[in-house]
Amino acid sequence: MTIDKLTTWSAISLGLGFFFHAFSISIIIAAILSMIGFVGVLSMFVWVIRDAGFDIEDELEEWE
16 A cells, blocks of 8 residues: 555545544444544554654764
8 A cells, every 4th residue: 555545545534534423423433434544644654754764773873
């Protein structure tokens, strides 16, 4: 899964979750969709941080 798809599905899940919750359609479905979206957003942050390429060991070697 690419980050574009992850972002899209996270936004859709969060949006539908909030929509279901706002109109009291189904609180259980709203909670599930919101959790899927929230996990997707967290995964996106982890993906971005991992791809940033920051490695503390390389930084320490440069200082020595």
